[in-house]
Amino acid sequence: MNTAEGPLVIVGAGLAGLRVAEAARAAGFANRILLVSDEPHAPYDRPPLSKAVLLAEGHEREIALAPGDSLAESQIELHTGRAVTAIDRTAHRVILAGGEALSYGTLVLATGSRVRTLPSLPPGAPGVHYLRSLDDALALRRDLAAASRVAIVGGGIIGLEIAAASSSGRQVTVIEPQPRVMARATAPAVSDYFERRHREAGVTFLFGATIADAARNEAGWTLRLSQGPDLIADIVVVGVGVLPNTELAAAAGLEVAPGGIVVDAHGRTGDPHIFAAGEVALHVNTRHGRHERQETWAHAAAHGAHVGRSLLAPDEGYAETASYWTDQYDINLQAWGTPIGETDIVRGDPAGGKFLVFHIVGGAIAGVSAVNAVRDLRTAKKLLGHPPPPDLANPAVPLKAPG
Ligand SMILES: Cc1cc2nc3c(=O)[nH]c(=O)nc-3n(C[C@H](O)[C@H](O)[C@H](O)COP(=O)(O)OP(=O)(O)OC[C@H]3O[C@@H](n4cnc5c(N)ncnc54)[C@H](O)[C@@H]3O)c2cc1C
Structure with a gap:
């Protein structure tokens, strides 16, 4: 197959789709590149x-991913407000809402994810918010301005970032079924630190609770919980995870698992003309030798760029180390590698607001989380794959990269 023949059509103009386009162009792809988005905005x-x-x-004016004329300069054609509704694999065309068709030589699906919703709190109901898009954020900001009681369903990263951004002058309650915050994303020592800082800012946590029912009247929303008294709120923000947008691929007969569109270490589906990139891709990372899906900025950027390059010149395969960050209040967390260990070694005193946590798996350091310690992270990353040195927990003993 020669992927340079015919136009490159990319469905989804998020971070991954944009990086596919840019990387393919930079690698010498000479044909047309069409970036198609169902959102009304340029990539952000x-x-x-x-x-x-x-x-x-x-701040919404500072989030453009391709500012100025950069797309035009790279001859990347952006089509916004155009949902792709079907793929015709035989004719090598995608069909847009409205019926128009676009021909492709190579198709990349970079359709990302959508929020998981709760039936009792439907998106679009007054005072109910989910957060994925710029329009969602602007609607939430507008409603927050008039709200004094905010319920946040889900104590994951997005829920906690929203709690941090809305806690000043408001009564914020986070409802989380797990016994700790960000339980899926980080180690208990990091969760404990974040929970404490949120409590200091006045946030209330209801752990071990889920939403049994929700009803709205003129006083606001009444949330009936699986345990404890009802909670009354002016607005409810739901952050209970995402689902990959795999429907297009599935309807076209491509292999799809509950975790995403199945691709190899170069982003290839079973159809030699169709690839998938970014958050929607259940991809192979050659470091781990298994299929996985990641919901992080760094992955969307790296995987998009890798797939874009792979269209022209496949290398040994995708091999990025996983990483993410979150910012809440004045706290910056950067996680590198596996973010939760079989055991975790804390270096530094969390009470001082700056510490590292090393995540140990099978006797070796598999990951590190840095809380307000981005400078130490540089050396700490070099310890990945090595057994923990004896004085690792003692911040008085300098961190040394293995010889
Ligand atoms: C509010 C928020 C905060 C975040 N904060 C962080 C953070 O602090 N740190 C971090 O590491 N990560 C963070 N992330 C995660 C990171 O931003 C995402 O992992 C990344 O944006 C995924 O990029 P993507 O291009 O794969 O998918 P997306 O960004 O989801 O883009 C996919 C695009 O495809 C479009 N699309 C879908 N179907 C179609 C179709 N049929 N036709 C046309 N277009 C279609 C979608 O509308 C969307 O515009 C955050 C995410 C959110 C939502």
């Missing part, structure tokens, strides 16, 4: 949506 960055954009007006 999502992380600020749960942080700066919620805090103050104006």
